[in-house]
Amino acid sequence: MQPVATSWFFYGLSAVAIVSALMVITRKNPVHSAISLVFTLLSLAGLYLMLYAPFVAGVQIILYVGGIMVLFLFVIMLVNIEHNLREEQFNKQWLVATIATVVLGALFGYVYYHGKGFFPAAVPPTPEQVNTQQIGMSLYTAYMFPFEIASVLLLVAIIGAVVMAKKRI
Amino acid sequence: MGEISTIHYLVVAAALFAIGTIGVLTRRNVVIILMSIELILNAVNLNLVAFSRMHGQLPGQVFSIFIITDAAAEAAVGLGILIAFFRNKETINADEVDLLKW
Numbered sequence: 001m002q003p004v005a006t007s008w009f010f011y012g013l014s015a016v017a018i019v020s021a022l023m024v025i026t027r028k029n030p031v032h033s034a035i036s037l038v039f040t041l042l043s044l045a046g047l048y049l050m051l052y053a054p055f056v057a058g059v060q061i062i063l064y065v066g067g068i069m070v071l072f073l074f075v076i077m078l079v080n081i082e083h084n085l086r087e088e089q090f091n092k093q094w095l096v097a098t099i100a101t102v103v104l105g106a107l108f109g110y111v112y113y114h115g116k117g118f119f120p121a122a123v124p125p126t127p128e129q130v131n132t133q134q135i136g137m138s139l140y141t142a143y144m145f146p147f148e149i150a151s152v153l154l155l156v157a158i159i160g161a162v163v164m165a166k167k168r169i
Numbered sequence: 170m171g172e173i174s175t176i177h178y179l180v181v182a183a184a185l186f187a188i189g190t191i192g193v194l195t196r197r198n199v200v201i202i203l204m205s206i207e208l209i210l211n212a213v214n215l216n217l218v219a220f221s222r223m224h225g226q227l228p229g230q231v232f233s234i235f236i237i238t239d240a241a242a243e244a245a246v247g248l249g250i251l252i253a254f255f256r257n258k259e260t261i262n263a264d265e266v267d268l269l270k271w
Contacts, residue, residue: 010173014181021185021208025192030200037204040185044211047178051222056214056230063237068207068244075248076200079255084262090195091264097194105187112179119175119223126225138231150238157242164249167256 009050017043028089030076034069041065055132178219186212199254199261203247210240 016039023036041064048057139147185208192205214233221229255261 007173010177014177017181018184018188021188024204024208025188025196025201027201030198030204033201033204037207040208041211044215047181047215048218050173051178051218053218053221053230053233056218056233059234059237060214063241064207064211068241071244071248072200072204075251078252079200079261080259081261083260084198087197087262089197091197094195098191101187101190101194104190105183108183108187109180112176112183116176119179124225126222131230134227135230135234138227139234143228143231143235146235150235153242154238157245161245161249164246165252 006050009046013043013046013050016040017047028085030081030084031073034072034076037072038065038069041069052126053131055135175219175223178215182212182215182219185209185215197262197264199251199263202263203244203251206243206247207240210236210243 020036020039020043024033024040027033027036041060045057045060045065048054048060189205189208189212192208193202196202196205214236217229217233217236219229221227221233251261254266258265
């Protein structure tokens with residue numbers, strides 16, 4: 001099916017993503033930051049859908065928005081943020097850090113502007129009906145070893161998190 | 170409003186990466202530093218999926234799933250460290266982590 005009004009969706013989703021990302025790093029209350037991050041992640045899931053990657057979009061919503069952000073909100077409730085809200089939110093090197101990062105972003109923009117011809121203007125649509133099936137196939141054939149390593153990594157992370165958060169071991 | 174090509178997605182990802190880096194470098198709240206790391210990882214993911222679309226091949230999407238897995242592991246361990254730190258010092262301020270500083 002031919003997509004409609006692609007550029008409007010792209011600019012809208014990108015604007016939501018970037019504005020709520022800016023809100024993540026500027027809000028005082030970590031709960032507000034977490035909610036803004038949820039909006040960033042959801043609009044990124046929309047961008048993945050526009051890139052014909054429905055499986056990654058689903059994983060993004062289920063794992064990031066449903067899993068990781070709930071973890072963040074739980075931890076925000078576990079720690080006491082009352083004291084932190086009355087403190088200075090930005091550290092002493094904020095000006096230098098911001099200038100350095102803006103220069104880095106300008107470097108990215110410069111490189112992209114000069115390498116514009118390298119990227120094709122329009123890419124033909126890829127079939128999305130078999131996307132999940134193909135990702136499953138490559139996860140269980142070509143990327144079997146990284147898949148197993150990822151499962152061991154998750155096991156280590158579970159044990160590590162329990163050990164860190166436990167009062168006495 | 171022209172056609173959206175790969176470069177547009179790369180510019181959005183670069184902006185998200187820069188915002189996440191500013192967050193990591195300037196905030197004092199450890200929870201928000203961890204959220205900024207998530208922003209950086211998402212920018213990388215967007216790049217991977219955009220290049221996967223450009224080449225018409227799947228490995229980019231497969232590796233973006235691995236990166237989401239790594240982000241989950243990182244968040245779990247980082248928040249565990251945060252809880253242990255809060256139990257010891259009663260604060261979540263990154264500047265107060267100075268036990269090893271002479």
